[in-house]
Amino acid sequence: MRILEAQGVSRIFGGVVAVNNVDFNVEKGLVNGLIGPNGAGKTTLFNQITGMDKPTSGKIIFDGKDITGLPAWKISRLGVARTFQNIRLYGDLTVIENVMMGLHFKVGADPFKGRFVQAVKSYFNAGRENRELYARALEWLEFFELDGLRDEEAHNLPYGNQRELEIARALAADPKVLFLDEPAAGMNPAETAHLMHIIERIRDKGVTVVLIEHDMKLVMNICDNITVLSFGQKIAEGTPEEIRSNPQVIEAYLGREED
């Protein structure tokens, strides 16, 4: 079943066609890979889907709803979470506070709505609410094996841990789909192996994952299906085996053989 569909999405920057009429389907409950050489338009497509940018044309359907052009905060509240190539944490907050932030603004919890009485109640219950959030944030940190670092300020963490923390925070908001933009970038092989394990566990929790990644070993091992972009266009989609042997994909990555 498709949980998210990009239909004929294009994004043109001036004269540059960064994404050209791409159809991209995200299958529910699976790990969906999005790969392609540098500059293929993968992150641009992510940005269109998560509302960081508006597509020039095309449509994005999430859970049966047209979300094309909605602001990022609305899309996030509908249940689409993401991480970034360049990590975006609250650097001055501690590790656990970052996760609490994700919990606090949980999907579906509108900080502006709710009856007046409830608002006043939560005002007086803030202490208890905080303790509950803390306990739940700790569970997420345990899931990522980051609980030992809970009181460290986020910017002091090693790179690999920062990435994991960003994923933990995104998951704490209870999203339906999680977009990971090159989560293994800059990780050593041990960290990448750990990440692979984490992504599997995320999928097992029932969260759909969309993964941009250059680490082919990771992609081929973990993705259930893969879409390949090159120069803004979709050139292939299929299972890892199909992609591995697809001549167009090989050409896009390695160039045409001359003889």
Added chain:
Amino acid sequence: MDTLVQYLQYLVNGLTLGAIYALIALGYTMVYGILKFINFAHGDILMIGAYTGLFTYTALLGESTNAAWMLIAFFIAMLVSMAFCALLGMFIERVAYKPLRNANRLAPLLSAIGVSFILSNGAAWLFGAQSRRFPYPFDDTPIMLGGISITPHQILTVVVSVIMMVVLTLFVNRSRMGKAMRATSLDQATSELMGIDVNRIISMTFAIGSALAAVGGILSAFDFRVYASMGTMTGLKAFVAAVIGGIGNIQGAMLGGVILGVLESIGAPLLHIPSALKDTIAFAVLIVILLVKPDGILGKNEREKV
């Protein structure tokens, strides 16, 4: 008169003045915390607040001299003025700052100076250039406490300011929206990903800051009267107070306001500064702070800021 008593008197006056600076400084600091932008029209909001308060109060009062009604009318006028300034602040943000949010940092600053001119000259044109007295809503006979005179309007000023600051602190620290506000001040782009409507938070920030400025305007009108350019100097000093405390930091603005009020009140007699040069104290303090601790007393390293 005993010099100690004299200086205690200056301290009382300084605390009153400082409470007003603090209220106004909060608006500068909250907006700066979120947008990294100094709203130079903030001082003129307090002037509009004072006028709105004055007109509402006199209209409500009519010919009445009933003591209870005077006090009630005053508080109603204050609420009306707060509401009006909150709307005005949101409107100004929408019209003059929001379209420039992605522009060069200088652009909204210039826009703010333009808004400031429009407000102060507009007020001078509409309400005339003469200053008006803000009538006391009670008998303002000073109470003598061991040689120190404390007037009821000073007590009112301190009590109202403290209530406002406590409510604001609770709001920012405990309410969901306050938390969203703090999150936004830490990192706008990331907060948007957490599902926070950043535009709405910015609107709210301007509304809250402007409402507090309205209260500051009304309270300062007792001592300084109501006139079109009343916000310029008071606004500038409140800005200095925000910088002293550490701009972007809420507790800093409160602390900076009180410190500046007391320094002004005590500094002039202590250093034999003629009253015509009294205003130089605030700016001398600003220069010293910028040289010695540019982040302000509670600046930067403090984690919770808005």
